Amino acid sequence: MSTWEDGRSVRTTGGTYHHGDLRAALVSAALELLEEGGATELSLRAAARRAGVAPSAPYRHYADRDALLSAVAAVGYRELAEYLATAHPSPSTTDDLAAVAVAYVRFALQRPALFRVMFGEPCDRDSGERVAATAAIATYVGAIVERCFPTADPDALSTAIWALVHGLAFLHLDGKLDSSTPDAVAARVSAAVHAVLTVSLANTPEPPLVP
Amino acid sequence: MSTWEDGRSVRTTGGTYHHGDLRAALVSAALELLEEGGATELSLRAAARRAGVAPSAPYRHYADRDALLSAVAAVGYRELAEYLATAHPSPSTTDDLAAVAVAYVRFALQRPALFRVMFGEPCDRDSGERVAATAAIATYVGAIVERCFPTADPDALSTAIWALVHGLAFLHLDGKLDSSTPDAVAARVSAAVHAVLTVSLANTPEPPLVP
DNA sequence: GGTTAGTGTGAGCGCCGTTCACATGTTAGT
DNA sequence: ACTAACATGTGAACGGCGCTCACACTAACC
Numbered sequence: 487m488s489t490w491e492d493g494r495s496v497r498t499t500g501g502t503y504h505h506g507d508l509r510a511a512l513v514s515a516a517l518e519l520l521e522e523g524g525a526t527e528l529s530l531r532a533a534a535r536r537a538g539v540a541p542s543a544p545y546r547h548y549a550d551r552d553a554l555l556s557a558v559a560a561v562g563y564r565e566l567a568e569y570l571a572t573a574h575p576s577p578s579t580t581d582d583l584a585a586v587a588v589a590y591v592r593f594a595l596q597r598p599a600l601f602r603v604m605f606g607e608p609c610d611r612d613s614g615e616r617v618a619a620t621a622a623i624a625t626y627v628g629a630i631v632e633r634c635f636p637t638a639d640p641d642a643l644s645t646a647i648w649a650l651v652h653g654l655a656f657l658h659l660d661g662k663l664d665s666s667t668p669d670a671v672a673a674r675v676s677a678a679v680h681a682v683l684t685v686s687l688a689n690t691p692e693p694p695l696v697p
Numbered sequence: 698m699s700t701w702e703d704g705r706s707v708r709t710t711g712g713t714y715h716h717g718d719l720r721a722a723l724v725s726a727a728l729e730l731l732e733e734g735g736a737t738e739l740s741l742r743a744a745a746r747r748a749g750v751a752p753s754a755p756y757r758h759y760a761d762r763d764a765l766l767s768a769v770a771a772v773g774y775r776e777l778a779e780y781l782a783t784a785h786p787s788p789s790t791t792d793d794l795a796a797v798a799v800a801y802v803r804f805a806l807q808r809p810a811l812f813r814v815m816f817g818e819p820c821d822r823d824s825g826e827r828v829a830a831t832a833a834i835a836t837y838v839g840a841i842v843e844r845c846f847p848t849a850d851p852d853a854l855s856t857a858i859w860a861l862v863h864g865l866a867f868l869h870l871d872g873k874l875d876s877s878t879p880d881a882v883a884a885r886v887s888a889a890v891h892a893v894l895t896v897s898l899a900n901t902p903e904p905p906l907v908p
Numbered sequence: 909g910g911t912t913a914g915t916g917t918g919a920g921c922g923c924c925g926t927t928c929a930c931a932t933g934t935t936a937g938t
Numbered sequence: 939a940c941t942a943a944c945a946t947g948t949g950a951a952c953g954g955c956g957c958t959c960a961c962a963c964t965a966a967c968c
Contacts, residue, residue: 681850685854753949917960
């Protein structure tokens with residue numbers, strides 16, 4: 487015993503049982519590791535080390551590494567949702583939409599490792615937390631699109647918008663698009679969103695289909 | 698010696714030196730592992746095992762695991778380019794563009810592990826092979842966009858289009874969008890592309906800015 | 909107070925990436 | 939042709955990883 491000598495006993499947030507709430511402590515530890523050292527540093531053992539327990543302890547709370555990653559991803563989704571809401575409470579013009587898009591990409595670039603855990607890893611696609619969180623994002627985007635473009639096909643357009651912004655995030659994240667300064671990124675994202683939303687049918691040989 | 702008893706000696710493609718061209722053999726082995734077992738199965742040791750050499754041999758040709766991954770990614774880029782060119786040699790309408798988009802997403806879903814190596818991994822962003830290949834993709838998309846939308850801002854619109862398609866690929870890959878049947882995916886991609894390219898300015902409160 | 913279930917421990921398995929001293933085969937200089 | 943230099947592959951080793959299992963402790967319940 488006496489591995490930990492401080493009062494890490496009862497007070498951790500949302501403790502569901504008596505001593506220590508390791509479950510939550512592991513998620514925080516994992517998030518810290520992610521912010522500090524990127525995805526490379528995130529291992530079950532490292533998280534356990536940081537939480538002050540033996541390497542095997544996490545398995546009492548998470549079936550395997552992927553399960554912990556899913557929990558981490560879930561808080562990532564929540565934080566992304568908050569971040570977007572902060573960027574604009576209820577976007578209803580293309581400019582508002584562009585602002586939200588910029589925020590989405592900024593989140594990805596500010597917390598690349600977390601973003602990659604949320605989206606880049608194939609793990610536990612079907613975890614309940616994950617599908618719920620992504621469904622929330624989808625409906626959020628859907629609501630925006632319906633406000634901005636009431637006459638368009640909401641399903642197609644909202645997946646398109648999400649994909650556009652998501653793609654911009656990943657392309658910047660992977661260095662396919664220059665992301666040296668935040669301003670340049672913001673400008674590019676904004677320009678891309680506006681460009682795609684102002685392509686007039688006049689540019690195409692086909693006649694416009696009135697909705 | 699006699700570790701390998703077959704004729705794996707001189708004939709491997711593009712052999713630059715005397716016996717075996719391990720460099721290329723490792724890439725093929727890595728590609729095979731990727732197709733067979735996903736990203737989990739891809740390790741330097743496994744590739745070396747499959748190539749019939751000791752675990753340390755690869756380090757004569759690749760500085761580390763990431764370097765091998767970059768080489769794998771490079772062939773992935775080439776194959777993606779071929780695949781897109783096959784889908785449509787010189788797209789010039791929105792329908793052509795949608796067809797290419799569908800091909801892009803289909804490639805991602807047919808070879809998910811390879812696609813993830815190409816885009817999902819943060820490794821060796823600055824490897825020469827990688828930047829060359831992605832530059833090729835960018836200019837390819839740029840050419841299409843210029844043919845389809847001669848009056849639009851080519852830079853903004855082509856990054857937007859690439860991001861849109863790339864985002865669609867990743868969202869399907871990660872299960873954020875249902876990808877149970879190829880047809881459903883193709884329909885969704887096509888719809889998204891068309892939706893985003895037919896949003897008329899009439900839907901927005903702002904007056905159109907003539908270019 | 910004693911049983912029982914929930915939690916954490918410690919040792920251990922096999923795999924991984926990576927390094928290093930060494931062996932081998934190829935090439936080049938004379 | 940002989941040797942020196944070099945390029946390539948070997949084998950053992952290190953530490954870290956995910957994961958499992960038998961065991962110890964501790965809280966809770968009867």
